[in-house]
Amino acid sequence: MNNMNRAWRLEKRPVGTIQPTDLSLVEEPIPELEDGQILKRNIYLSVDPTNRIWMSDREQYMPPVEIGDVMRGGTLGVVESSRHAGFEPGDLVNGLGGWQTHHVASGDMVNKLPGDTGIPLPAFMSALGATGVTAYFGLLDIGQPKAGETVVVSAAAGAVGSIVGQIAKIKGCRVIGISGSDEKCAHVVDDFGFDGAINYKTENVAERLRVLCPDGIDVDFENVGGPIFDAIMEQINLNARIVLCGMISTYNESDGAVRGPDNFDQVLMKRARIEGLIVSDYLNRWMEAMTELGTWVMEGKIKYDVDIVDGIENTLTALDRIFAGANIGKQLVRLSPEP
Amino acid sequence: MNNMNRAWRLEKRPVGTIQPTDLSLVEEPIPELEDGQILKRNIYLSVDPTNRIWMSDREQYMPPVEIGDVMRGGTLGVVESSRHAGFEPGDLVNGLGGWQTHHVASGDMVNKLPGDTGIPLPAFMSALGATGVTAYFGLLDIGQPKAGETVVVSAAAGAVGSIVGQIAKIKGCRVIGISGSDEKCAHVVDDFGFDGAINYKTENVAERLRVLCPDGIDVDFENVGGPIFDAIMEQINLNARIVLCGMISTYNESDGAVRGPDNFDQVLMKRARIEGLIVSDYLNRWMEAMTELGTWVMEGKIKYDVDIVDGIENTLTALDRIFAGANIGKQLVRLSPEP
Missing domain, CATH: 3.40.50.720 (NAD(P)-binding Rossmann-like Domain)
Known part of the structure; x- marks a missing residue:
């Protein structure tokens, strides 16, 4: 197993359009797991307009990403190892995970996906995300x-x-x-x-x-x-x-x-x-939406697009696509293959 | 009984601050009453910031006042003669009545004030208006x-x-x-x-x-x-x-x-x-507000100010006071003495 993580860290706050030097892609060792943690290999990373807000220190709805920190982002990944009773290797999970290939996370901070739905994984990052x-x-x-x-x-x-x-x-x-x-x-x-x-x-x-x-x-x-x-x-x-x-x-x-x-x-x-x-604000009602959206997706009443860019090194390119309007549908970055 | 009405008619739509030539004060005969109408002598006229909106033809919440029409305004008056079964001379009424000393109105379009409340009339044009x-x-x-x-x-x-x-x-x-x-x-x-x-x-x-x-x-x-x-x-x-x-x-x-x-x-x-x-939008709930506000006024929990300018010829001066912030409390014009 690879024991190195590749991660985008915020170097400085962008002024206007994001510049390539505002973030840097670094390679660093994956830390050892502590009790309650899991190691997740990220498969899909969501890039979103709101990422630009998080890079700034304007008044906003969550704390801004601090200079030096891994950039925040929504991810879907697979558990590679676990010291949390709720997870075992092979489990698929999503949640905030950062712009990085691997993530040592508290098991309490991620959600296990339902198994065997027949719904493609990118749906959980778009219509059901x-x-x-x-x-x-x-x-x-x-x-x-x-x-x-x-x-x-x-x-x-x-x-x-x-x-x-x-x-x-x-x-x-x-x-x-x-x-x-x-x-x-x-x-x-x-x-x-x-x-x-x-x-x-x-x-x-x-x-x-x-x-x-x-x-x-x-x-x-x-x-x-x-x-x-x-x-x-x-x-x-x-x-x-x-x-x-x-x-x-x-x-x-x-x-x-x-x-x-x-x-x-x-x-x-x-x-x-x-x-x-x-x-x-709707975290406590998330399942209500997922249930109805999932039904509509399976019935074919709701369609969705995903627009996938491959490779963590292309994350900024993927985000640029949104601001340029080049994407059609949910913009994702594929960080590693689906299991 | 005086058979002439003095009224402010809109001559043209103000550009920026209202100019004295945008309206004219005219004297004209009071029309004969038709069935269902009352003749009301106005006592108090309410001037309000929204009057400026009504003078314009910008997109707004009521039709603008048409050029040549009597300017619209809230009034409190006393019935002088009536051909409406619900009113008799001496009744106190309020409602939209125009910037004019006398008003021939449909009895269905005015409200009779409650009698003998001990509440001064200007309260019905301010805290209870x-x-x-x-x-x-x-x-x-x-x-x-x-x-x-x-x-x-x-x-x-x-x-x-x-x-x-x-x-x-x-x-x-x-x-x-x-x-x-x-x-x-x-x-x-x-x-x-x-x-x-x-x-x-x-x-x-x-x-x-x-x-x-x-x-x-x-x-x-x-x-x-x-x-x-x-x-x-x-x-x-x-x-x-x-x-x-x-x-x-x-x-x-x-x-x-x-x-x-x-x-x-x-x-x-x-x-x-x-x-x-x-x-x-709250016309159908008006009494709910009047009842609670009336109680608070009578209990002394709500106080109100009225700022009274005398004479219909001073109506524009009264409106200017609002835009200049010279008034303290509800700006009224007294058009004739209380009964």
């Missing part, structure tokens, strides 16, 4: 869509947006997606069943929304912020709900300001509700 | 303050803010007000029982909030918007609630943009909820 659960609670708990209402989803082809749209369709809503290429727009309509899609890079978003949402917008699942959010806010209905899940368009702003929409008075005029969402 | 009911539902329904939480109120000495703070104190909260003069700050602490107050014209709001809200801010009752709102948003707690009641600092902006707070990402990071409030 944190992004799927984010979509589930964000849309249903905060967005509260009713049949016949119009739901708009930005970053519609993304890991969260694509699931949001499909759940909204299951609930009987009209669903319009906003995305960054004709290919992605066709994908969300043809494969995910959205009623329409807007390419924000080539189309006038406000004009197209007026055409595609003739009855106005009841729910906005907001992943992007900036001018796209402004265009949506112009067309919200009375008592609209805005699920604020992310504002990826703003994360690389170096001045630290993340301005609200240009037409913020619409919140007052339309008695709208804007509410922020972080999926970790 | 639309501003009091706004404070009541905004704080309790949307803000949902819990005992021990910290509530911040901007425009704290105003008709809405002063009632919000007193209700929050009744509910066991720590209450900090923000206001525009030392006199008003002393007033909200000494007379309305706030725990502290900040003069935004002479003090650094962010610094003072840090001192006066050592446990952070759980509820913001937002009447002002702009930089004061930014300073509050910096210091909100997890799951904070922001009651968006008004943004008076922005109403005279001539470019039409009403930007959200500079640190809008706090909504996400703190999983906060921002919700807009227009009191007309």
